[in-house]
Amino acid sequence: MLYIGVDLGTSAVKLLLMEADGSIKNIVSKEYPLSFPNPGWSEQKPEDWWNAVVEGIKELTDGFDKDQVAGISFGGQMHGLVILDSDDNVIRPAILWNDGRTTKETNYLNDVIGKDKLSEYTANIAFAGFTAPKILWVKENEPENFAKIAKIMLPKDYIAYKMTGVHSCDYSDASGMLLMDVKNKCWSKEMMEICSVKEEQLPKLFESYEITGSMTEAAAAELGLTTNCKIAAGAGDNAAAAVGTGTVGDGGCNISLGTSGTIFISSKDFGVDKFNALHSFAHADGNFHLMGCMLSAASCNKWWMDEIIGTKDYPAEQVPITDDKLGENNVYYLPYLMGERSPHNNPDARALFIGMSMDTTRADMTQAVLEGVAFAIRDSFEVARDLGIKIDETKICGGGAKSPLWRKIIANVLNIKVNIIESEEGPGLGGAMLAAVACGEYASVEEAANKIVKVIDSVNPDPAIAAKYDAKYKKFKEIYPTVKPLYDTLKA
Incomplete structure (x- = not known):
């Protein structure tokens, strides 16, 4: 059938x-x-x-x-x-x-x-x-x-x-x-x-x-x-x-880089983050999940490429961003083109670049966009970690997941293994x-996931790059609270 x-x-x-x-x-x-x-x-x-x-x-x-x-x-x-x-x-x-x-x-x-x-x-x-x-x-x-x-x-x-x-x-x-x-x-x-x-x-x-x-x-x-x-x-x-990536049952994790970006943690037990920075939702497998959601993820890169640079050749723009550049960028990007949900819950937040100088290149700006999205995902990841949830690896899906560079950045910013599955058609x-x-081909969602979803590759973090990104993230997370008062002024 x-x-x-x-x-x-x-x-x-x-x-x-x-x-x-x-x-x-x-x-x-x-x-x-x-x-x-x-x-x-x-x-x-x-x-x-x-x-x-x-x-x-x-x-x-x-x-x-x-x-x-x-x-x-x-x-x-x-x-x-x-x-x-x-x-x-x-x-x-x-x-x-x-x-x-x-x-x-x-x-x-x-x-x-x-x-x-x-x-x-x-x-x-x-x-x-x-x-x-x-x-x-x-x-x-x-x-x-x-x-x-x-x-x-x-x-x-x-x-x-x-x-x-x-x-x-x-x-x-x-x-x-x-x-x-x-x-x-x-x-x-x-x-x-x-x-x-x-x-x-x-x-x-x-x-x-x-x-x-x-x-x-x-x-x-x-x-x-x-x-x-x-x-x-x-x-x-x-x-x-999450079902399409096999993130079902207890303790699974999936990151989605679509128009929006999410970090999704499946659980057999109902639980609530006491600060409500993460959403506590029912899951499609009959259980529950916690989820951090950012409103602009791959759409940040699309905006940067299509509207600002004016190109559709996304891979070509990422070629100059070699491994030696990772964790070394002095340009930061806040990815709040449409406001932000997790963990800031601020519809008035807006995107910004900071840290440019006369020697900043087009590639530096492109890299900052990819890193800014990864850092924002880490914001929610840190909330889950504070809840005592241990995450050592994650699946990844969405249009942004097709970029080997972006997968590498995610793996090192979060310092966890990122697993690539055979099909990237997550929701479909x-x-x-x-x-x-529903039609009885499988006894449960977990059984379907176990039989259908296959991991075909993994990206492991590089300890040296991960350490650099850890230091960069500490600086990144200082930017939003510093500029937050300005958003009300800009709105007015």
């Missing part, structure tokens, strides 16, 4: 066709627009996602026996607010994970409701990108739209609804809404009351590997598939990527694996 993984990203949907044994038969990517109506805002039309999925699945399955497509599941961009009216029509464009308009609402939740109460209700505090602050923003700024809301959904779940007619959500993605009691895996009555939301406006909750429904006749006709195709709930993109592969588990 064949299984489809739908990786609904910020700039494109990537669709993956997988055989039951885990071999990838085809991959198709379809882009869609991203709009910025005001500074710091970020929106998309859910209809554009669906059109891209329809077009992409037709192309993905062209030349294959469509009757063999047994299941579809998802890895999706998290936190986005999709609101539907009583006829299931989209009320307004989705407000995305990297949208920074909710400073007032986030401060209200953290400072008036209180971080302690939020952590008690949901295991997390409010971040500007989370869904609950967006709901409060719509209530305050678009009351006519708020009054129309019949269903509140997340991005990937809108696609699942279009396939099944079922309003569903999985525990991992719902964890990032600030509406779910993560520990007890149910909607939080307190948070619903705070956000003026009724439970019937929220989707039904499922484990990521559970079937939510079958393909409707209308969707099957549109996609060219059959009504026998089962749809599994899927997961937030980071949890799906994870989605397909969840579909296979």
Whole structure:
């Protein structure tokens, strides 16, 4: 049988066709627009996602026996607010994970409701990108739209609804809404009351590997598939990527270098960082995880290359950055193009370069961008280490993980072994694996991961380079607190 993984990203949907044994038969990517109506805002039309999925699945399955497509599941961009009216029509464009308009609402939740109460209700505090602050923003700024809301959904779940007619959500993605009691895996009555939301406006909750429904006749006709195709709930993109990299069970670690960057630590036990610098979420394997998330990771390099240098030849720009340059750069970069989540929780933070001199080269600046992202990941890594979590190695995935230089920098900045897996299609592969588990090909997510995911190479830290980076990191972490007061001034 064949299984489809739908990786609904910020700039494109990537669709993956997988055989039951885990071999990838085809991959198709379809882009869609991203709009910025005001500074710091970020929106998309859910209809554009669906059109891209329809077009992409037709192309993905062209030349294959469509009757063999047994299941579809998802890895999706998290936190986005999709609101539907009583006829299931989209009320307004989705407000995305990297949208920074909710400073007032986030401060209200953290400072008036209180971080302690939020952590008690949901295991997390409010971040500007989370869904609950967006709901409060719509209530305050678009009351006519708020009054129309019949269903509140997340991005990937809108696609699942279009396939099944079922309003569903999985525990991992719902964890990032600030509406779910993560520990007890149910909607939080307190948070619903705070956000003026009724439970019937929220989707039904499922484990990521559970079937939510079958393909409707209308969707099957549109996609060219059959009504026998089962749809599994899927997961937030980071949890799906963790499945796709085999980061399941107890004590696994995965770093994702996508548009955003994450460090993901899987655990069989529920746990909360007392400072709430890391997110405490449910995992797609049925367990839990801690996650540090930075809003701009590989997107920093894309911005630097495309908009500033003006080149698409990323590898060529990294050629001059040889091993003897690692840990020797005097230029630092704060990677806060869209504000920052973990661990600073500051939507008003912005990127900066510091340390340039007359002999600074283009390569030094490029190196600083790669290192700045690695240092920011270490910020979250240090929080996990302070919790007593021992991490000796990690998997890595995402577009940035294709760079051998960036992998080497990550290994030395964190001073741990970085494992490269056979497939770098984290969320898409994870989605397909969840579909296979839902359809009974594997007894559990862990079994699927153990049989499908293969490590093909590793990068070990160099003690001398790691020591240099340790000294550089100590300087890096002094920059943000020093410039933090300026962000309020710049915003004003």
